[in-house]
Amino acid sequence: MELLLFGLSALLMLISTFFFIVSGIGLVRMPDLYMRMSATSKAATLGAACAFLAGALYFYDNPSVALRVFAGILFIFATAPIGAHMIGRASYARGVKVWEGAVIDEMKGCYDRSTYSFYSSPQQHQTAAAPPDESGPAAQAPTATSRRTTP
Amino acid sequence: MNDYQEMLQLFMIYVILPLLTIGMLLTLWRLVRGPTFADRVVALDKLSVMAIGLILAYGIGLDRPVYVDIALIVAMLSFLATVGFGYYIERRV
Numbered sequence: 001m002e003l004l005l006f007g008l009s010a011l012l013m014l015i016s017t018f019f020f021i022v023s024g025i026g027l028v029r030m031p032d033l034y035m036r037m038s039a040t041s042k043a044a045t046l047g048a049a050c051a052f053l054a055g056a057l058y059f060y061d062n063p064s065v066a067l068r069v070f071a072g073i074l075f076i077f078a079t080a081p082i083g084a085h086m087i088g089r090a091s092y093a094r095g096v097k098v099w100e101g102a103v104i105d106e107m108k109g110c111y112d113r114s115t116y117s118f119y120s121s122p123q124q125h126q127t128a129a130a131p132p133d134e135s136g137p138a139a140q141a142p143t144a145t146s147r148r149t150t151p
Numbered sequence: 152m153n154d155y156q157e158m159l160q161l162f163m164i165y166v167i168l169p170l171l172t173i174g175m176l177l178t179l180w181r182l183v184r185g186p187t188f189a190d191r192v193v194a195l196d197k198l199s200v201m202a203i204g205l206i207l208a209y210g211i212g213l214d215r216p217v218y219v220d221i222a223l224i225v226a227m228l229s230f231l232a233t234v235g236f237g238y239y240i241e242r243r244v
Contacts (some may be wrong), residue, residue, distance in 0.1 A: 013163065013208060017170045020201050024177030027197060033189055036181070040197040048226070051204035054217050058159065058211045065216045072223045079153075079230040083196060086237030091189035093241050110216045115239060 005057050012054035019047035032099035033091055041084035049073045089118070156214075163212035171205050192236045199229035 026039025056069040093111050109122040157166045175198060183195035210218025 002153070002155050002191045006155045007162070008209070010159055010162055013167050013211075016204055017174070018165055020174040020204055021169060022175040024195065024201075028177050029192060029229075033187060033193065036190065036233055040193055040200075044197050044200045048200050051207045052219075052222070055207045055211060055222075059216045059219070062216050065219050068219050072219070072226060075223070076203075076226055080200075080224075083230055083233035084236045085236070087189055087192055087196070090241035091187070094189075094243075096187050096189055113174055121208045123236050145212070 001105055005060050009054045009057040012057065016047040016050035016054065019043045019050065021076045023047065031074075031101070033096050034088060034098065037092055038083050041080050045080040048076050093118075160212045160214065163208045166207045168205065168212070171201060171208065175201050175205070180201070188242055193234070195236075196229060196233045198223060199232070204231075 020043070023039050023043035027036050030036045030039055052069045052072050055065045059065040059098065093113075093116070098105050106141075107118065110119050111121065119144065168197065178194050178198050178201065182191055183189040203225055204216050206222045206225065208214060210216070210222075
């Protein structure tokens with residue numbers, strides 16, 4: 001029984017180390033910030049989850065450790081995509097270059113630098129940005145005025 | 152404390168920790184080299200995620216369950232650091 005648990009723990013730790021090294025190689029070799037981010041946010045998350053599981057299997061006679069491992073895996077799986085999304089969005093907004101071999105850049109021109117927000121198409125961006133400058137207060141939609149008066 | 156446990160602890164100390172160190176050195180290369188600031192932030196994020204694995208391997212090697220708590224706290228702090236850096240990259244003038 002102990003041999004099985006400890007062997008599984010060692011195997012999970014080896015798998016976790018493998019994923020960590022693979023994500024490190026991806027971080028060094030990938031040509032682009034966004035590809036590097038995909039390498040780290042997927043493989044490193046899986047590696048951390050495997051390391052947590054190895055800890056749970058090693059401390060099998062201590063149930064509170066298993067609870068903490070469960071919370072840790074849940075937390076990492078929830079927060080790693082959020083962090084990667086924030087970094088990717090911010091760096092695209094600040095103009096970090098996409099790899100020159102990329103086939104399509106669907107978000108070109110969809111970012112409005114004055115409001116720090118993305119729009120789903122460049123035309124929508126222009127129509128949404130235009131009205132506050134040229135139209136009078138009577139022509140404005142009630143939602144816009146209510147949004148402006150709220151502090 | 153029996154033979155299997157001791158073997159696993161020696162395995163963690165003498166096999167897993169050097170392999171993790173190789174991965175951390177690869178990440179450190181990107182942290183030093185990275186052409187943009189966002190590259191360094193991504194490398195720092197991955198370095199802290201790898202620190203979780205390092206802390207867990209070390210905790211198994213020393214037979215101390217407290218290290219699992221430390222790994223959990225490092226995970227939370229690394230998420231906070233990533234969110235803060237993302238906000239800083241987007242809003243900086």
